[in-house]
Amino acid sequence: MPKLDSLPAKFDFPAAERDARRFWEESEIFQKSLEQRRSENAEHFVFYEGPPTANGLPHPGHCLTRVMKDLFPRYQTMCGKLVERKAGWDTHGLPVEVEVCKELGIHTKEEIEAYGVERFVKLCIESVFRYTREWEELTNRLGFWVNLDEAYVTFHQSYVESVWWGLKTLYERDLLYQGHKVVWWWAQGGTALSQGEVGEGYRDVDDPSIYVRFPLVDGPDAFEGRTSLLVWTTTPWTLVSNHFAAVHPEIEYALCDEGDDGEERLWVAKDLVEALAKKTKRKLTVVRTCKGADLLGLRYEPPFPGVYYGEMGERTAKLKRVPEEASGLAGGGATELPIGWRVLAADFVTIDAGSGLVHEAPAFGEVDFDLLQQERARFEAFDAIPLLCAVKPDGSFSDDAPPAYRGRWVKEADKDITRELKDRGLLVHHEVYHHPYPFCPRAEDDALIQYARKSWFVRTSAFKDEFLRNNAGIKWLPEHIRDGRFGDFLRNNVDWALSRERFWGTPLPIWRCEATGKMEAAGCYDELLAKPDVAGTEVWDAAKAADPDLPDHLRVHKPYIDAVTYASPFADGARMRRVPEVIDCWWDAGSMPFAQWGFPHVEGSIDTFKWAFPANFISEALDQTRGWFYGLLAISTLLFGETRDDAKLPAPDLPRPETAFPYNACIVLGLLLGEDRLKMSKRTKNYREPTYIFDQLGADAMRWYFFSAQTPWTGVVFQEKAIQEAQREFLVRLQNVWNFYVLNANGDNDQFDPGSHDGARKGTGWRAPGERSELDRWILGELHRTTRDVRAALDRFENFPAAGHLNDFVDALSNWYLRRSRDRFWRSEKDQDKWDAYNTIHEVLVATAKLIAPFTPFFAESVYQNLVRSAGLGNAGAPESVHLCDYPTADESLIDDRLATEMDLVRQVVSAGRAARTGAKLRVRQPLQRCEVILGRKEHAEWLGRHAELIGAELNIREVELTTAGEEYVTYSIKANFKALGPRFGKKVQAVAKAVAALDAAEARRSLGEAGAVEVEVDGAKESLSGDEVEVRLDAKPGWSAAQARGAVVVVSTELTDELRTEGLLNEVVHHVQGMRKDAALDYNARIKLFVETDDELWTVVDGGRAAIEAECQVDAIERAAAPGGEPKSVKIEGHATKLAIAVV
């Protein structure tokens, strides 16, 4: 009975993966891999799963992320750590609502309310889990080991309550406040969009670009006509709400006569006069110029004076009493100023486009709003200046606007507004402006507008320095993220706009007194229930009674939570009602370090949090920089950072990590591109579905491709072909070695027994590695070197070099060790050398299976099960799975650098020998008499000499001679080694190099050989250079068939004797016959008859070589005759026209 289970004729990767998956599942290997470390009380290696939003099908990009998240936890587990892996799902947010709206065919907030928030929210829950099965399937098929059964879910009550706890803590520390914010507003949907969402929706569009006259109502320049500011805007609809005009204080402005009729004058930026004259086809004559600062305070009449100006145009307000010199603003001497329609200074004004004067409608622009805030701050009463806004939240003009526009979508009104201005003589120029403008990424026809909303903020900007300190300790891969993209974002931190005016999200846990407006925060549901005179919980109870399937988690969501009120502690008889907002779902995700455990409410969660924070490792794609990576850092820093308030924490002895917080290492993955180098798109289908790849090639192929093909932060083009290639290069090659071993070990002749896994029963003929042949010691050395290097790389989170080491090792194993060892397996004697070979390859393959286990877990399992767990081995005590094994450790004593160098040299020499043959057009089939290997240094000569036979065999050359004296065939040259000489000589290095080059190379070589040094004269001083500081090169002299390797030249003798020629011819015949056997798909052992038609000369050769041909090709008889049936094969053998035919006996 064979010891090892036999392998299928053709290894089917996808099928083997199915088997492995079933085995893991049935035997609960993942659970055991954790249990094993728990029972050892092992140290934790903390991994955080960034929760994917499961509301779409996973694509290849998700595979990259999940595969990276799998590699390091698997590796650390095998290294003895306990790596708990809790899955998570991000379930809240606008994307979910939009998905549901699409199904319902509705659009706006009003429509959602009409549909019913209760029903709507229920659909949101259902929507979230629609694709979960696909995600779990993907996770399984990829071999991503993560605990899906106990996944955290952001809408679960325990999670929501954790987030509430965090928010309450911040509220009580005065870090959560309400303010205004100009947001990108999706009017049709009635919501603000996050930066990320806005970024997704930019499209190039044509917008109007208009130049409008703002006539001055007073001014220093006496002029009988009309003097106006020429103001530029690309949003005509905002002119209705115009409040100010802005100039840059440092820019030079020019007052120009418009035409010659003396009726109109314009103020524009001086540098733009010429361009504007050309553009507007007007004659502009500069009257005088001045700095923008000199224009400040000028008053004008806005384009729609009937709107606000008519009522408020003359109104003034008291300024704060600021010393004139400190105000820095014109008008500092005044005590009162008009509340609008005058010129302000703004640094953001440029002359890159427009007129150099900008129209300000603070409600519709972030910078404009900031300018308003700055202006407001000058007045005694902050609200002396109102926020003018003639637009309703649904994006239509309000009743403040002129009647012609009321109720119309603002963007749609642009044209009519422009026309009206033209009719009224205010429009100076109108053109089309092509620029990127954001649209709603969920409803692509809806343009977004900037719009001021009330909003809740978290005071993150106060923690900027602490963010930066924590960031400095994080190991970012690639490194530039830390100070580049992420650091940059942190340095420009602004307060986190937390609230969303939506339905499906974590409700903001703030209750407001209806009488006084005073507020307080709730930290959990029970806390709320404990409030005085609680009412409204019956709404939930009724809903639950009506629909018992309703998930209990919904009780902390809208609309049920909104019904909960209690008696106000601030005013007798008043009620506390919740504010309407929900929060940004990024805040949910960023809260996961504690919320995933239900901290601090859930029993045991505080203890869990103590070991599970901070994370040792996280990884997501580049687009998460300002999303999850930031969320984690910000929230953890605010709650648990250096400046935290221990009095507000449930356990004051919580860890307070000094650095690397809240994650030690973060791999930032590049974004995958489709085969056309564009972003992956479902529409254009420019990528292969993950499942297709799994079915065709297997998950390991994809995994290996991601790990080995490039650094993970490279934005890589995802191609099926490349995956196939990666599989062939590594997995198929390794599979071949494995297959070869099993085939031979189980062979009738050998029946090799590899022994038991723990070495208690040794393999057949086992002896210690040190006693084995050089080749065995070499491959074992390579194995241990690889082990050392792979571990070092993985410890640094560098998968790419690690995969590279493994790839090189498998290449060496297959293309040198096995290739050179084949004879040892095939020979009929069962001698020690044979058993050494078997033991070596067995040990190497078992170790390799463990080494690759974190990378390609399925294939590693197949190999391991076969080599260690085959029934015939009686190895019941071995770990059940390769994933329950410890990761191999390197035995430094087995790494022999000298042997590695020498083996490398042999391979080089063989390679050079082949090149020499190719150069002489002498195919390897043609035996040659001799070659000479000329070595640059003699230190390897002796060792290499012992391998002359091997070299001869590889090259089909009978005599191989080694020499260091090859003047006959080579010339020497000597060159400086700059790397060694540079640091020693600095500027003088070029002079030294010149002196070295001038040396007699042969002489210098002799000197180096004898004295170990050579002398040169530089600038009159003698310098002694060692062998490492110069490089002696060998160059083959022309006329010889020679080729160069590093440190050696191989010269082959091209002389052919009759005997050599005859043997070459015989080889040609054998070659053709073997080819025909293969073409005919004959069995290895099939006996044949050979029919040859040829000239006398070649027949003599064939006749004389009968024995060789018959032995090589399983031929029973050779006849000089035409084939009895079928077409013979016509070939030319070294010019001899020949017809060959074979017939099975």
Place this chain on the structure above:
RNA sequence: GGGCUCAUAGCUCAGUUGGUUAGAGCGCAUCCCUGAUAAGGAUGAGGUCGCUAGUUCGAAUCUAGCUGGGCCCA
């Protein structure tokens, strides 16, 4: 418009702290092996390292500018 990042062979990508002959795989060409066989292997051709200037004894590598792509933000 701003920040970050990238540009190396026909293609996909490596290139460690600057060191003087810039690598791999695929593809291509030529060839080998025919008992790992619907596999395996070898050799070769192919590059002014995006452009320009600078720093340096020495630049694919460092600096600045430019050109072009990507991402993020306006």
